Amino acid sequence: MSENISVIVFDLGNVLIPFDYTIMVNKLDRIEADLGVKFIDFYKSNYNLHREFERGDLSNDAFIEIMLNALENKVDGITFCRYYSEIFTINEEVVALLPKLKKNYQLVLLSNTNGIHKKYGWEHYEFIKYFDKLILSHEVNAVKPESKIYEAVENFTQKRPLEHLFIDDIKEYTEGAIARGWSGIQFLGSNDLITKLTELKIL
Numbered sequence: 001m002s003e004n005i006s007v008i009v010f011d012l013g014n015v016l017i018p019f020d021y022t023i024m025v026n027k028l029d030r031i032e033a034d035l036g037v038k039f040i041d042f043y044k045s046n047y048n049l050h051r052e053f054e055r056g057d058l059s060n061d062a063f064i065e066i067m068l069n070a071l072e073n074k075v076d077g078i079t080f081c082r083y084y085s086e087i088f089t090i091n092e093e094v095v096a097l098l099p100k101l102k103k104n105y106q107l108v109l110l111s112n113t114n115g116i117h118k119k120y121g122w123e124h125y126e127f128i129k130y131f132d133k134l135i136l137s138h139e140v141n142a143v144k145p146e147s148k149i150y151e152a153v154e155n156f157t158q159k160r161p162l163e164h165l166f167i168d169d170i171k172e173y174t175e176g177a178i179a180r181g182w183s184g185i186q187f188l189g190s191n192d193l194i195t196k197l198t199e200l201k202i203l
Contacts, residue, residue: 001104002165002202005183007157008101010131011168012111015187016095017088017122024083031074042070054112056138063116085121093190098130100203108153110166112137112144133157144168145176154180165202167193 013019021040028036043050049066052058058066064077071080101107109131113122115138128134133156135149142148154161161181168174174184185196197203 002200004162005105005165005200005202006163007106007108007153007159007165008202009108009110009153009164009166009177009182011166011170011173011187012109012113012122013088014169015167016091016127017125018091019087019089021087023087027083027086028071028075035071035074039067039071051143053114054137055143056141060115063114081116081120085117085119088121090125090127091190094193095127097194097197097203098127102130105202106157106159107131108157109134109136110144110149110153110168111135114138144170144173147176147180150177150180150182165200 010016021043025036025040028039049058049063053063064080067080067084068075068077075083098107107130109128111134113136118136118138122128133153135152135156137143137149140149140152142152144150150166153164157164162183164177164182166174166177166182166184167187168177168184169187171186174186178184183200185193187193194203
């Protein structure tokens with residue numbers, strides 16, 4: 001067990017649950033040729049909408065309305081929510097670490113996410129039970145790497161910054177945590193993560 005670290009903070013997407021928007025694109029393309037391709041082009045070129053939604057600045061209903069307009073109402077709201085959220089798989093190797101880590105550390109989930117992905121995508125996953133707290137961008141009105149979202153974790157744990165270790169696949173986000181005095185590991189794969197946690201005497 002690490003002497004300094006008492007809290008391990010996990011990112012969700014592409015750490016615990018890889019995601020692939022081509023799954024959604026393919027489903028939309030089956031409804032109409034190139035519908036999915038056109039949609040993902042719209043989505044990428046209007047990334048500010050994605051960010052506003054993650055920050056909680058756009059409601060579910062407002063976001064859905066914009067997306068359905070982009071899809072020329074070729075699908076209904078519920079179908080969109082399902083397609084938009086059925087893009088995740090579980091990284092079983094990383095998930096298997098959670099019960100082991102839970103024995104000695106407080107576990108927090110820190111994610112840039114949104115209400116649709118939560119409800120239709122990942123909320124039902126069994127591994128969520130291992131986390132003491134979920135800090136979700138759309139609920140705290142801040143996104144990584146904004147300092148406010150890391151503060152939300154500290155407000156929950158009531159621990160010193162140096163007691164937190166953050167694991168995220170995006171370097172900019174681990175750097176945001178490190179700037180607050182946390183430790184950080186950029187997720188580069190399950191084996192690399194296990195090696196680094198072992199080196200830190202966490203595993």
